[in-house]
Amino acid sequence: MSDYLEKLPGFVDTIKSIQETVITNIVLIGQTPAPTFKEKQRTSIFMERLAEFQVDECTTDGYRNPIGIIKGTSESKPPIFVVAHLDTIFDKDVDHYYSIQENTIMGAGIIDNSVGVGVLASLPEIFRRLGLRFESDIVLAGVIQSLGKGNLRGIRHLLKTWTTPIRGAVCIEGAELGRLNYYADGMIRCEIDCNISPVGGFKHKFKPNAILIINEVINQIMQLRLPQKPRSRVIIGKTSGGFKHGMIAYDASLGLEIQSNSDKMVKSIFNSIKDIVEGTSHEYEVDLKLNTLSNIHAAKLQFNHPLVKSAVNVMKKLDLTPVSGPSESELSIFLSRNIPSITLGITRGENHHQQNARVEIEPIFTGITQIIGVIMAIDNGACDE
């Protein structure tokens, strides 16, 4: 088993020797806008690149997730999935053109997830350069509709319609190198919308302000007593509302996530927030709605699962310190289907979800080596117990 571990440090330089191809893939794919639900153009580029690198099969599933398959040597071993989400949080009219400096690439969506998708598209060429063949088929999937309201629809559909067993999976994210996610918290992502009719009437003596109503909701959520065990939290992530400085706001909205490693606790907190929303709506006589955007069940591998242990060994061999935490990405869908899987980051970055996001180039080659190490571990049986 340690055979492949010994080879890993030597891979880094070989991968670096084709850095221009890896970076080209990152740039050509990343410069193609792909806001959630509008990933068609990026899907085409991703497919084009996979076809260019001569994967054995290149296709889309029924939901238009682009997939490339590298045939394995064994007829009987189930496939290994390597997955990166294609969509980004940036609209089409945002400048997606990247700037490359001596050791960085900068631009919208570079971290989440152009680096991940570019590396995914480069894997066939990297395997060829390293002379690697696997027993399992390697399924390279760029999944669509992952973020926000996409609610991981792409990966959900892909796995739902994949009829044969899957040996294991690696999910790729741009950053941070060293992350090792092997459990997913239960999560409900929701939006609270407050709308007040701008038309006058007898209903209100004083017109309520939608922003202040949302503020009241936030205050009440802050007063909820959350347990430390099971570990739980409410993240107030987004707000918007109002028209201009001198006018009462007729609408406002709040985006939040409830996260816990217990599905039961997620549901309980959700019900409390629902009560807050209904109470506030009644008390202030305003239209206040709670909409659920996304729902994920808690799932995990144990730390002593062979896949997690192998990943730790791979990372240590490459002088990386594994840092664990929950992940609400494609990982949770794999785990909820009892498919052993982990999420890994490729490089180091900053300004994560901003237009001037930046990643370091040099660590990318170690990040890719780590992905290959884990694929080799799965191919050697780390998920076969």
Place this chain on the structure above:
Amino acid sequence: MNKSWIDNNTFHYSKFSDLHRLVNEKQRKNLTISLCLPTLNEEKTIAKEILIMKSELMTRYPLIDEIVVVDSGSTDKTREIARGYGADVYEASEIFPHLDKFVGKGENLWKALYITKGDIIVYLDADIKNIHHRFAYALLGPLILYDRIKYVKAFYDRPIAIGKSKIRPTGGGRVTELVVRPLFSLFFPDLTQILQPLSGEYAGYREIFEHIPFPIGYGVETSMILDIYEKWGLDVIAQVDLDRRIHRNRDTKALGRMAFAILQTFIERKIKLGLVDYKEKLYDEMIQFNLVKGEYKPDIYKIVGLERPPIIEIPEYRKKFKRALQKRPHAIAGETDVLG
């Protein structure tokens, strides 16, 4: 106007996307190809151009044999970055150091002829934000596949990057439409078929470039077209649609100076060709006014219409390329052998 040219010599880049075919044909014809990027403070875009071209047209498909950056003395990290990503980098002032030193894009293009090795030279501006390898292979396609074509010019939609984050869907090409196209329409109607005569992306055989003079500055694109047209006719020229090109926007004053240089080059060419007889000397200053604290103050830019002679006339060049000049397999019909 000979309208058949635009039908026969205009291509879309997709026609040349079979890179295997281009590489095979290049090898069959025993051609070498150089890519030249003239630069002045292009640290934001230079790395991307080098990386993409190197990956797609050198490592994966051996279409280009060398990437050369000729720099006009950048004060940013252009040269370090370009060198770091594997380009051969030269400072223009170090090439032919005994000649008078000038600064300008045309100067870099001219000097690139001496330090590059290729039978074909591709020139690309270094400020293209949406660089893609089609910018090079599409210019090379007609040169490699059609023996009659010796010079290829790019055209494209030109959205302009405005501010830091928004793209305006149309625009650009103002100097072309307001200066060059009216001039061509008045004096050389055939040339109006060249849709973007000022595009900074073009490729051609060395034997074309070495026989024409190069203005130092902005006039180089206009003069190149006029000289090639005059010397070999329109049929050796082709144009390729590269789809979209995103570049940084220039303000109106900068475009004014560009227009001045182009007019200067154009009129001097007309005089040289004996097509006009201009009795007075042309001025060489572009004067633009600014309102400063309630007072109109002139900004005066001296734009001297200097140009380098055909490089074939430079002894060092003739010495370096002697063998190539003696056994040139791709000679153009009617070309005068300056070596005698």
